[in-house]
Amino acid sequence: MGINLWYPGHVQKAKRQIKDNLKKVDVVLMVLDARTPVTTTSFELSLFRDKTKVFLLNKSDLADERYNRMWQSEISRSCPAMLVDKNTSRREILKIITSHTKYENPHICVVGVPNVGKSTILNKIxxxxxxxxxxxxxITRGVQWISVEGITVLDSPGILYSEIFSKEVAAKLLLIGTVPVENITDELYELAFDIYKSVSGIESDMDSFIEDFGKKRGILKKGGFVDIEKARMLLFKEISEGKLGRFTYDIELSKFWEVLGNGGC
Ligand SMILES: Nc1nc2c(ncn2[C@@H]2O[C@H](COP(=O)(O)OP(=O)(O)OP(=O)(O)O)[C@@H](O)[C@H]2O)c(=O)[nH]1
Ligand SMILES: [Mg+2]
Structure with missing residues (x-):
């Protein structure tokens, strides 16, 4: 599967670095993508077993609003959780952190899969x-502690689950922009498109959808034919950036607790 090409050394290294720094961490901010709260919990949770965790459902501006509310209340049943987007204030994020730790100036670690918005949240904090x-x-390649006015935060590179890595997980990660659009197999594109189709209500198959999309965007090669490869890449990039609408791809609430496992919060 294409994704294996992108489970690179730097992810392994990131896990090691996070582990080395965890002793100093009081609160782990688990950044999830609100479009796929289950899939983006698919990283090495065991690393954070004994830590206080706060779940941020980020990019909620790109997810379906009804599901946003459902996910937030479901996760909040057992764990601190809030919906976040680019307009969420620094004060709101600090409030949920400080209300779940006894430390006045907690050391915070921001973790999550690649591209989920960790560094954006850190900058906000x-x-x-x-x-x-x-x-x-x-984008982020190594861990770094950043300290400003009594707030100390560890930024970290995106980490992914190394084992039980299903094609469905990979396809959903593609839909939210966690996997770069280079090196993706046709099979993975097909699966991702099927998932996209099921939530967006599109009726055409992938080939004709890409053909139409390419024509509309003028992605043509010599002779006036649509450059299918380029059109496909742009289509998936735009889907992941929410340019074609707001969708939530994980909708089974109980799966979250299965993935979270016994460690819980
Ligand atoms: N629409 C939307 N975009 C966001 C939000 N938060 C972050 N982004 C965008 O998502 C992209 C990734 O953000 P980063 O903060 O670099 O993500 P990261 O998790 O640090 O990524 P890596 O370091 O590459 O693992 C950027 O283009 C951000 O502008 C959000 O709440 N809504
Ligand atoms: Mg980053």
Whole structure:
């Protein structure tokens, strides 16, 4: 599967680095994508077993609003959880953190799969743009402690589950932009499109949808034919950036608790 090409050394290294720094961490901010709260919990949760965890359902502006409310209340049954988007204030995020820790100036660690918005949230918490952010997964490469006015936060690169890694998980990660659109197999594109189709109500098959999309966007090669490869890449990029609408791909609430496992919060 294409995704294996992108389970690179730096993810292994990131896990090791996070582990080495965990002793100093009081609160782990688990950043999930509100479109796929289950799929984006698919990383090494065991690392954080004994830590106080706060769940942030980020990019909620790209997810279906009805499901946003459902997910927030479901996760909140047992764990601190809030919906976050680019407009969420620093004060709101600090409030949920400080209300779940006894420390006045807690050391906070921000973790999650690639491109979920970890560095954006970190910058918000410290009130400064100190961590680099960007639309490609894999922007943050090493862990770094950042300290501003008594708030100490650890930024970390995206981490992924190394074992039980199903095709469905990979397809959903593609839909939310966690997997770069290079190196994806046709099979994975097909599966991702099927999932997208089922929530968006599109009726056409992938090939004709891409053909139409390419024509509309003028993604043509010599002779006036649609450049299918390029059109496909742009289509999936736009889907992941929410440009074609707000969708939630994980809708089975009970699955969250299965993935979270016994460790809970
Ligand atoms: N629509 C939307 N976009 C967001 C939100 N938060 C972050 N982004 C965008 O998502 C992209 C990734 O953000 P980053 O903060 O770099 O994500 P990251 O998790 O640090 O990524 P890596 O370091 O690559 O693992 C950027 O283009 C951000 O502008 C949000 O709440 N809504
Ligand atoms: Mg980052």
């Amino acid at each position: 410290i009130g400064q743009h100190k961590a680099r952010t960007g639309a490609q997964p894999g």
